[in-house]
Amino acid sequence: MSKLHALATAFLLGMLAAVQPANAELNIIIDSPVIEPMPFAIPDFVDEGGAGDYAQNISRVVAADLAGTGLFREIPREAHISRVTSFDAPIAYNDWQAINAQALITGAVQASGDRIVVKFYLFDVFTGQPLGEGLQFAGTPGTWRRMAHKVADAVYSRITGEGGYFDSRVVYVAESGPKNQRQKRLAVMDYDGANTSYLTDSSSIVLAPRFSPTGGQILFTSYASGFPQIYLMDVGSLGVRALEQQDGTMTFAPRFSPDGGTIVFSLERGGNTDIYAMDVNGGGLRQLTNAPSIETAPSFSPDGSQIVFESDRSGNQQLYIMPAGGGEARRLSGGQGRYGTPVWSPRGDMVAFTKQNQGRFHIGVMRVDGSEERLLTSSFLDEGPTWAPNGRVIMFTRESAGAGGSAQLFSVDITGRNLRQITTEGAASDPAWSPLLK
Amino acid sequence: MTFLPKALLIVAALGLAACNNPDRYGKGGAGGPGANGGYGAGGIDSTGLGDPNNPNSVAYFNQRIGDRVLFAVDQSTVSAEGRGILQGQAQWLQSHPDYAFIIEGHADEQGTREYNLALGARRAAAVQDFLISQGIAPSRMKTISYGKERPLEVCSDEACYSKNRRAVTVLQMGAGA
Numbered sequence: 001m002s003k004l005h006a007l008a009t010a011f012l013l014g015m016l017a018a019v020q021p022a023n024a025e026l027n028i029i030i031d032s033p034v035i036e037p038m039p040f041a042i043p044d045f046v047d048e049g050g051a052g053d054y055a056q057n058i059s060r061v062v063a064a065d066l067a068g069t070g071l072f073r074e075i076p077r078e079a080h081i082s083r084v085t086s087f088d089a090p091i092a093y094n095d096w097q098a099i100n101a102q103a104l105i106t107g108a109v110q111a112s113g114d115r116i117v118v119k120f121y122l123f124d125v126f127t128g129q130p131l132g133e134g135l136q137f138a139g140t141p142g143t144w145r146r147m148a149h150k151v152a153d154a155v156y157s158r159i160t161g162e163g164g165y166f167d168s169r170v171v172y173v174a175e176s177g178p179k180n181q182r183q184k185r186l187a188v189m190d191y192d193g194a195n196t197s198y199l200t201d202s203s204s205i206v207l208a209p210r211f212s213p214t215g216g217q218i219l220f221t222s223y224a225s226g227f228p229q230i231y232l233m234d235v236g237s238l239g240v241r242a243l244e245q246q247d248g249t250m251t252f253a254p255r256f257s258p259d260g261g262t263i264v265f266s267l268e269r270g271g272n273t274d275i276y277a278m279d280v281n282g283g284g285l286r287q288l289t290n291a292p293s294i295e296t297a298p299s300f301s302p303d304g305s306q307i308v309f310e311s312d313r314s315g316n317q318q319l320y321i322m323p324a325g326g327g328e329a330r331r332l333s334g335g336q337g338r339y340g341t342p343v344w345s346p347r348g349d350m351v352a353f354t355k356q357n358q359g360r361f362h363i364g365v366m367r368v369d370g371s372e373e374r375l376l377t378s379s380f381l382d383e384g385p386t387w388a389p390n391g392r393v394i395m396f397t398r399e400s401a402g403a404g405g406s407a408q409l410f411s412v413d414i415t416g417r418n419l420r421q422i423t424t425e426g427a428a429s430d431p432a433w434s435p436l437l438k
Numbered sequence: 439m440t441f442l443p444k445a446l447l448i449v450a451a452l453g454l455a456a457c458n459n460p461d462r463y464g465k466g467g468a469g470g471p472g473a474n475g476g477y478g479a480g481g482i483d484s485t486g487l488g489d490p491n492n493p494n495s496v497a498y499f500n501q502r503i504g505d506r507v508l509f510a511v512d513q514s515t516v517s518a519e520g521r522g523i524l525q526g527q528a529q530w531l532q533s534h535p536d537y538a539f540i541i542e543g544h545a546d547e548q549g550t551r552e553y554n555l556a557l558g559a560r561r562a563a564a565v566q567d568f569l570i571s572q573g574i575a576p577s578r579m580k581t582i583s584y585g586k587e588r589p590l591e592v593c594s595d596e597a598c599y600s601k602n603r604r605a606v607t608v609l610q611m612g613a614g615a
Binding site for chain 2: 178179180181182203204205207208223224226227228248250252253266268270271272273294296297310312316317340341354356359380381383384399401402403405430
């Protein structure tokens with residue numbers, strides 16, 4: 001796991017290319033009512049020495065990242081007219097225009113010893129211009145997929161004007177065994193399902209892991225003591241410590257504050273569940289809600305000033321927002337059905353939630369004033385949304401019905417487009433997206 | 439703040455499990471082989487808990503009196519039928535003071551994970567409150583919620599859901615206060 005922090009990034013090839021605003025020619029407005037995926041070409045990256053399979057593998061991951069958004073469509077390599085054999089050779093724009101590629105990504109890989117260097121250019125084929133400067137990333141060979149994700153993030157950002165999300169990880173619950181005896185353990189993977197590793201064994205039920213704002217810690221709920229309690233894991237060492245233990249209480253649904261210093265969670269005592277906060281280093285326990293109803297699933301606003309949560313104080317589950325220190329809450333949800341598991345978007349403008357209505361489950365989003373509710377999915381059981389770091393994509397759990405039912409991870413754009421299953425090693429639930437890795 | 443190595447934490451949990459870990463579903467819990475007189479790790483199997491015709495046996499408690507009460511959708515109020523079962527449990531517990539017990543609250547799968555944990559806790563607490571009202575010492579009982587994590591029946595119909603919305607009184611042999 002230490003490789004999470006091990007990737008050195010270098011920015012060369014002339015001037016540092018900050019994220020460029022999308023230009024008028026090569027531009028995808030993600031919120032457009034209809035999206036025609038932008039055709040792009042990405043020849044296998046050039047081997048500039050020792051790159052071996054990395055050159056092709058990296059360009060393939062870049063292509064998969066971009067095509068996986070539903071915003072881009074790759075033109076198959078067999079259709080290419082030009083061959084790119086040198087990274088700095090002039091681009092034969094006519095050849096790429098002829099196959100209707102709008103964007104062209106070229107790259108090169110160099111490997112020696114424990115160091116691998118990846119560089120790329122992005123071209124706007126129809127204006128015949130590079131879009132932004134070239135960029136270079138360097139790291140150990142084990143981080144080659146991360147370097148590919150960084151290339152794809154840069155391309156995505158330049159064309160959409162949005163932040164990227166490919167160089168990120170997802171912590172989730174890996175599931176096995178029959179429905180009445182489900183074994184659960186914490187696992188972490190790249191956002192696309194690659195590089196899975198397991199963080200706990202399945203000796204105790206574990207639920208709903210959550211990354212810290214830097215990705216270095218994970219909060220989760222475990223039955224390890226015999227009772228459901230919240231724990232904190234250090235991702236580097238896998239060390240675990242219990243956070244709040246009081247006899248006769250259950251703690252669950254933990255989540256970090258945006259500054260990583262505070263944990264907000266639910267504590268149940270005598271059958272009644274309220275929301276509490278505590279310092280991540282222990283101590284400072286404070287009660288934020290005090291009602292005979294169920295208050296749970298708290299999630300901070302990105303500025304840390306407010307908390308969205310669910311409560312059945314009105315008679316069934318609805319969403320509310322209160323100040324981060326507790327106090328009067330205003331109701332957010334107003335439609336038919338029940339609303340739970342609210343999660344504030346990293347951009348601050350929306351809340352994602354699970355909705356139950358007329359026997360169906362939905363993942364939805366609404367503005368933080370409760371307006372513009374939009375249901376993105378519908379199934380027998382969808383629940384537990386988590387936001388991509390750029391606030392454009394949501395991952396969630398979808399469980400199928402019946403004795404043989406099992407849980408899988410899916411993602412969907414907040415436009416409702418591009419519903420996809422994430423390929424995991426086995427059944428999976430409770431995903432939580434990391435921030436963009438550094 | 440130091441982090442306990444995970445291995446140590448699990449060893450510690452296992453050490454406790456032998457005497458008071460209430461999670462009979464966990465591999466490390468009291469549900470492990472033989473830990474509670476013959477419970478399987480995953481299901482509820484009352485064979486080996488004695489003869490149900492023997493009124494002093496756990497099998498009699500589980501089967502003849504009934505170890506569980508069922509709840510309506512999204513409710514935690516004990517029904518009239520449930521109160522009858524719990525009165526029977528209370529009488530048996532009064533005359534068998536050596537038994538402590540765990541009350542497990544469960545929910546069906548029609549709900550979000552967190553809410554169902556809280557709902558299971560409400561159901562367990564409703565049974566706890568009733569048994570206390572019948573004169574059973576609070577020190578003999580603990581509660582735990584499994585939410586929707588441990589359904590008894592696995593179909594996705596009301597026939598199964600109605601059996602999964604339950605609170606189960608699980609006796610702990612020889613562990614009484």
